Structure formats: C-alpha cells, structure tokens
Amino acid sequence: MPSAAPEEVFSAAELDVADELGVQLVRFMRLITKSKSQVAAAGPDGIERAAYAILFHLIHEGPQRTSRLAEALHAEISTISRQSSSLVQHGLVERQADPEDGRACLLAPTTEGLRVFEENRKQRNKWLAAVLADWPEKDRQSLNELLDRLNTGIETNIPKVADPMSAQGKGADA
Template identity: 50%
Template sequence: MVEPAAPAAAPAADRGDFEVADQLGRELVRFVRLINYFKTHVNKPTTKGVEGSAYPLLGSLVFDGPRRMTALAEAVHSDPSTVSRQISSLVSSGLVERQADPVDGRACLLAATAQGHELFDELRRRRTEHLAALLSEWDRDDQLRLVELFGRLNTDIESYQPEPSTTEGDVR
C-alpha cells in the first residue's frame, strides 16, 4: 500500500505567513463556534419573525433600501433559492413587503416595512449593547483597531478569488 504524500511544505519565504494563516484559521473556527453559542444562549433568537439567517437580509433592506431578490441574494452572498425561502418568512411576518419595480413593472422589489425597520433596530440595539459590554475593558484604540482590521478582513474575504487548485479538498 502506498502512503499518501505529505502536503508540500510552504516555501521558506512564505512559511511565516502560512503559520500566521493557520493560527488565524484556528481563531476563525473558534470565533464562529463562539458566535453560534452566543446567538443561542446569550442573545436568544426573537420569535417576531426573524430567524438568525434572515437577519442579514432584513439588515440589507434596511440599510440599502428596496432591491430585487437576485440583487439581495448577491449582496448577502447567498443562494437565491435560500433567500427566496427566507424572504417568504419575512413577508408573512409583515417585516418585508413586495413592491412593484418602477423601472420594470413585471419585476418586484423587496422592501423592509416600518415593522421590519423597528424590529431590526431593536435587534441591532441589543447586539450593540452586548458588544459594548464585551469591549468595555478594552482600550479605545484597541477597539477602533479591531473594527478596522475586522472590516479589512471581511472586505478581503468578499473579494478573494482562490486559485481552483486551492479549493480541492476544502475543509469547513
């Protein structure tokens, strides 16, 4: 039996970057695990029509205004069929409404209702209170640096286009 080849070592010049990336990967996995814990145990989900996965959809409509389903799915980096199901729930809860597209009457736009805006603001306020309490012991400069670096990481993740060979055997 032939032993599988060990992964190739990173080139010497990149070894330090690879180690940092590995450490970041471990911290990101830990972060996602903690966020999931936080959502279910600390910031208990509301029963007012917003499941956790629909929150970004409502937020996008609140911040960016009405948009078509496909544009909304693209904005939140999600599959249109998933967004369609989540939007149906938000519509039936009275948090989102379908409006005629003024540019193309055959299409519809999705828009947050006044009730959707109010609920989003309430959920955002609760999230902000928890984060403010969490960061209360941090130095103000560290808080601002965290926001800056986290925003930079999110932007880089959004625009990252991996080489096809790097996604084989992807571990999530």
C-alpha cells in the same frame, strides 16, 4: 489561452501566522454561530435568524429582487423566497412593483422592519459593549481598524472557483 499567474511564495513564518489566523477565525465563527443560536432560541417572533440578513441587506442596499438578494447573500432563491415570505407575513418587509419591470417585484423594509432592525442592532451593540467592556479604548479602536482592513482584504481577494471544464481540459493536454 491566457497563462495562469505564478503562485505567490510565502515564508514559513507568514504561513504560520496565516494558520493561527485561520484557527482563530474558525473559533470566532463558531462562537458567533453559538451566540446567534442562543438568541434565536429565545426569540418569540418565529422568524429565522438568517432572515434578518435579508432585512439587514434591504436596509443597507435598498429594495431588491429576490434573485439579487440570493446572489448577494450567497443563498438559493428558494431559501430567500421562504425567508422573505416570513418577513412579509410579520410586516417587516413589503413587496413593491419594480419600476424597471412591472411584472417583477422588489422587496423593501417597512417602518416596522426598520424599528425591529434598530432594536436588534441596539441589543447587539449592548452585547458587544459588554464583551469589550474591560478592553482599553485604544484596543477597541485597533480592533475595528484591523477588522476593517481584514474584511477589505478578503473582499478584494475572494478565491475564484475553478471551472471544472477547464480542469478537465488541462488533464487532456498534459
């Protein structure tokens, strides 16, 4: 059995900075959720805001099976099926035969889906421009660079979920 890597040791100052970042990230997520719910409350299209994540993913990653979307969006297949059905009913997404397996289908954005996505993107960009309107250009650029660095760091350091069976085995050996 491979041995576990030694736990990294961080200084109190590093942990304090990480704690403050954690507080700010939680605050940020709450504010984003609040602003999304405000947009959703005003939206007349009847589409769940979460369904737009499917449309976004399809536009950026290409046609996908429901199972792959669920994996990529960390959601249950039943949730993705329900949300994608709504997108299909509204003409934003279409089902296509999977060229690798004719029994399966892929979800793909329609021309209307692309139009709606771009409209939502323009609205988001106007809102963010208003949020940053009084920031100096250098600060806006720094924010983008630092967020990119943070996102890259998170992508490369996603915590591994412990296997409950291996945890039980460790208890028996101790």
